[in-house]
Amino acid sequence: MKLTLDWNCVIEVEEGRPQANCVTELIRFHRLGRFEVALLAASASENTKSKRFPGNATVFKERISALGWQDLPIVPMPGIIGLSYWDFCYYVDDVEKFERDRDAIWRVIAPSIPREPIDHLPVGQQITDDAIQSEELSKWRNTWCDVISAYSHIHEGRDVFVTNNTRDFQRNASDLAKLGMLHISTPTDALAIVEQIRTA
Numbered sequence: 001m002k003l004t005l006d007w008n009c010v011i012e013v014e015e016g017r018p019q020a021n022c023v024t025e026l027i028r029f030h031r032l033g034r035f036e037v038a039l040l041a042a043s044a045s046e047n048t049k050s051k052r053f054p055g056n057a058t059v060f061k062e063r064i065s066a067l068g069w070q071d072l073p074i075v076p077m078p079g080i081i082g083l084s085y086w087d088f089c090y091y092v093d094d095v096e097k098f099e100r101d102r103d104a105i106w107r108v109i110a111p112s113i114p115r116e117p118i119d120h121l122p123v124g125q126q127i128t129d130d131a132i133q134s135e136e137l138s139k140w141r142n143t144w145c146d147v148i149s150a151y152s153h154i155h156e157g158r159d160v161f162v163t164n165n166t167r168d169f170q171r172n173a174s175d176l177a178k179l180g181m182l183h184i185s186t187p188t189d190a191l192a193i194v195e196q197i198r199t200a
Contacts, residue, residue, distance in 0.1 A: 001197065002036045003190060004075055004153045006163040007043040007145070012187065013067060019164065022187035026162070027069065029194055038158070039064065041077040041088035042148040047141055053133030057085040077152045082129045083144070098151075101179070105150050108175045109168045110143045154180040162190045 003026060013020045030037035044060035047053065064070055078098055079089035092098045106115050114120065118127050120140045125131060132141075146168050153161050160183040163169050169176065169184045176184065185193060 001160065001194070002038065002156075002158040003030075003160045003162055003194075004038055004040060004149075004158045006040060006149050006161065006165065007046045008164045009162055009187060010039070010043065010063065010067070012164060014063070019187040022191040023162075025191050026187065026194060027072065029198070030072065034198060035194055036073065038073040038075045039069070040075050040149050040152055041084070042075075042145050042152055044085055044088060045077075045083055045141070045148075046145050047138050053083070053141060057088060075152050075156050075158065077148055078155075080148075082132045083141075101154075102147060102151055104179055105147045105154075105176070106143070108172050108179065109146055109150065113140065113143050150176065150179075150181055159183060160185055160190055160193065162187055 005023065005026070009023045011017070013023050026035075026037050029035050044057045045053065046060075048059065061070070064072070074088060077084055077089050078092045079086070103115060106113075117132055117137055117140055120137055121127070121131060131137070146165065150161070150169075161169065161181055162185055164186055166186070170186070173181075173184050183193075
């Protein structure tokens with residue numbers, strides 16, 4: 001079984017939140033070779049605390065190393081200019097299919113948030129790397145990261161998406177299941193699934 005940890009699982013452990021022990025237990029089982037637990041390449045594009053785009057993957061790598069998780073596999077993401085890092089992404093062959101699949105996920109997770117970044121900028125401002133990485137687009141990037149995280153998980157055929165973002169994921173679980181995201185769990189629920197399989 002392949003489990004995918006989204007970025008809030010990292011924050012859960014960094015800040016010692018209530019489900020931190022469940023996350024670390026999942027990783028322990030990974031290291032025992034019982035299950036595969038991976039991080040998302042899309043997490044490296046998450047906003048910094050200043051609400052800006054990180055600009056490179058160094059911050060992500062440093063935070064993962066600080067937790068001792070540098071051995072965990074990375075779920076790759078589609079390569080998107082200005083928002084992804086070459087070491088963590090792959091070239092999209094069928095762009096039209098990718099856009100259809102991405103948009104379908106976006107409609108489920110964030111139907112009220114326009115998908116095009118230009119719609120979040122002042123009239124007349126052009127889309128450039130600086131603009132797309134600016135604080136003005138921080139809310140759009142949050143949604144974009146959620147959508148690309150879901151897309152990456154589905155694209156790689158993984159089994160359980162582990163997240164505490166119940167508003168966007170668990171609340172929309174039935175619609176996301178139709179798109180291929182079959183199991184969405186909090187760290188606590190994911191650990192219960194792993195324990196049940198392990199002792200069966």
